[in-house]
Amino acid sequence: MSDSALKKIAIDKINDLAAALMQKGTLIAPVREEKGSNFREIKNPQDIYLDYDNTLLSPKNIFFPQMEDFVNYQLGKDATPAKPVELNLKPAFLFGVRPCDVRSFAIMDTHFYAVGIIDPYWKARRDATTIIGYAFDLSKPADPADFYNTLGIGAADPEGSDIFMVKKDKELLLKGITPQGEALLNGLTMLAAGNAADEKYFTEYVKKGKEPRTRMMCLDDKTIAKKYEQIFENTEYWTRMADGCLSCGICTFVCPTCYCFDICDEDIFRQGARRRIWDACMFTDFTLEASGHNPRTKVYQRLRQKVCHKYSFSVRKYDVISCVGCGRCTRSCPVNIDIYSIVSEAMKA
Ligand code: SF4
Numbered sequence: 140m141s142d143s144a145l146k147k148i149a150i151d152k153i154n155d156l157a158a159a160l161m162q163k164g165t166l167i168a169p170v171r172e173e174k175g176s177n178f179r180e181i182k183n184p185q186d187i188y189l190d191y192d193n194t195l196l197s198p199k200n201i202f203f204p205q206m207e208d209f210v211n212y213q214l215g216k217d218a219t220p221a222k223p224v225e226l227n228l229k230p231a232f233l234f235g236v237r238p239c240d241v242r243s244f245a246i247m248d249t250h251f252y253a254v255g256i257i258d259p260y261w262k263a264r265r266d267a268t269t270i271i272g273y274a275f276d277l278s279k280p281a282d283p284a285d286f287y288n289t290l291g292i293g294a295a296d297p298e299g300s301d302i303f304m305v306k307k308d309k310e311l312l313l314k315g316i317t318p319q320g321e322a323l324l325n326g327l328t329m330l331a332a333g334n335a336a337d338e339k340y341f342t343e344y345v346k347k348g349k350e351p352r353t354r355m356m357c358l359d360d361k362t363i364a365k366k367y368e369q370i371f372e373n374t375e376y377w378t379r380m381a382d383g384c385l386s387c388g389i390c391t392f393v394c395p396t397c398y399c400f401d402i403c404d405e406d407i408f409r410q411g412a413r414r415r416i417w418d419a420c421m422f423t424d425f426t427l428e429a430s431g432h433n434p435r436t437k438v439y440q441r442l443r444q445k446v447c448h449k450y451s452f453s454v455r456k457y458d459v460i461s462c463v464g465c466g467r468c469t470r471s472c473p474v475n476i477d478i479y480s481i482v483s484e485a486m487k488a
């Protein structure tokens with residue numbers, strides 16, 4: 140991390156920065172919506188909303204849209220061969236991502252390309268995108284559902300971002316973390332150079348961000364993975380944990396590290412598309428087989444799959460817990476099922 144890369148801008152001048160990024164490509168940033176904030180493509184810089192804690196939906200849909208077509212074709216007498224859908228990507232700037240979400244991208248990279256089988260759609264979007272991370276506001280308490288500290292993530296960790304931002308009074312401090320981020324910052328002429336006091340503030344903020352702020356338990360990857368192997372058949376524990384679950388799947392849709400999808404062919408008025416759509420292991424028919432057999436008919440079996448995938452199978456296969464403690468699943472669950480409590484109960488089971 141080079142000290143010379145620190146820049147700054149007054150928050151009330153953020154529109155100038157946004158406009159410059161929009162000229163270079165697609166700018167995606169948090170905007171305020173009826174139920175909370177979400178990442179959206181910015182058309183008007185004034186829509187950017189930085190006074191948020193974390194977004195309702197994770198930003199995974201920037202790289203992995205909820206629905207996308209791979210090929211289009213025409214059926215019937217005017218039938219045409221299937222034509223691949225071109226991505227036509229412009230450079231993109233994902234602005235204001237919290238450190239736990241930035242960490243989720245690295246976990247998803249493992250699933251989507253780092254272990255050898257490359258998902259070209261995920262990779263192309265990742266390669267086209269500059270990540271501009273943003274520290275949580277340490278002057279405010281963390282959301283009660285958060286537990287990213289348990290997963291070793293600090294509230295102001297710059298790792299994984301190309302540029303990392305810290306708020307200092309009425310200014311934003313921006314530091315280039317990767318050469319790509321530094322080059323971008325150096326080309327943005329509306330930014331002022333940070334001074335020694337800014338450097339000190341930034342460094343101390345990152346350090347302070349490592350102090351415990353969220354719910355926290357002592358969790359060793361291998362130990363929890365093994366524990367779940369041991370209690371996989373403990374039906375009493377799993378039914379207790381799944382009590383009240385509606386199988387609605389919201390917890391998986393909001394999660395930055397859930398990536399199940401379905402691929403189907405759909406045609407309407409003979410216009411066909413091969414389409415990828417998010418799916419969820421919490422849905423009743425997720426494992427329904429063509430024969431009519433379903434190996435996971437019970438709610439507890441589906442919750443077990445979700446939790447064990449993140450905390451055991453992922454550790455065994457990729458050496459990483461596939462959860463960043465963002466708390467979204469807990470905040471969104473209509474019956475208050477809390478994955479942190481599920482994991483802490485497992486340690487006692
Ligand atoms: S399981 Fe819950 S806490 Fe963990 S990453 Fe997914 S939404 Fe966040």
Ligand code: SF4
Nearest residue numbers: 384385387388390472
């Ligand atoms: S959000 Fe809650 S109720 Fe819905 S599937 Fe997830 S755990 Fe079950």
